[in-house]
Amino acid sequence: xxxxxxxxxxxxxxxxxxxxxxxxxxxxxxxxxxxxxxxxxxxxxxxxxxxxxxxxxxxxxxxxxxxxxxxxxxxxxxxxxxxxxxxxxxxxxxxxxxxxxxxxxxx
Numbered sequence: 320x321x322x323x324x325x326x327x328x329x330x331x332x333x334x335x336x337x338x339x340x341x342x343x344x345x346x347x348x349x350x351x352x353x354x355x356x357x358x359x360x361x362x363x364x365x366x367x368x369x370x371x372x373x374x375x376x377x378x379x380x381x382x383x384x385x386x387x388x389x390x391x392x393x394x395x396x397x398x399x400x401x402x403x404x405x406x407x408x409x410x411x412x413x414x415x416x417x418x419x420x421x422x423x424x425x426x
Contacts, residue, residue, distance in 0.1 A: 357395060364399030369406045 360379060367375035379396065400407070 360395045361398050361402065364396050365403045368399055368403050369410075 363375065364379055366372070367379075376396070
């Protein structure tokens, strides 16, 4: 089996994320109202990122989300990445050649 993040042989990774296939379980928490279709797309992208499901990511329609009629917008994929940042970092900490240096600006 190949790890899709590093393209190197690896054993199956442990299930760290406990992501359900239900569109409401472990769903992204967005501060602004979004349509059900966009919300579902964000959740699907988030689950695909955490599951390293490249085929699902390739099939996503990357709509631009504009919140509250502002100029600031982002794609569904970027929203999903932000929503799954913790899970992505947990996964990357298992890769031995990645060194995470933690900097505390408030220490």
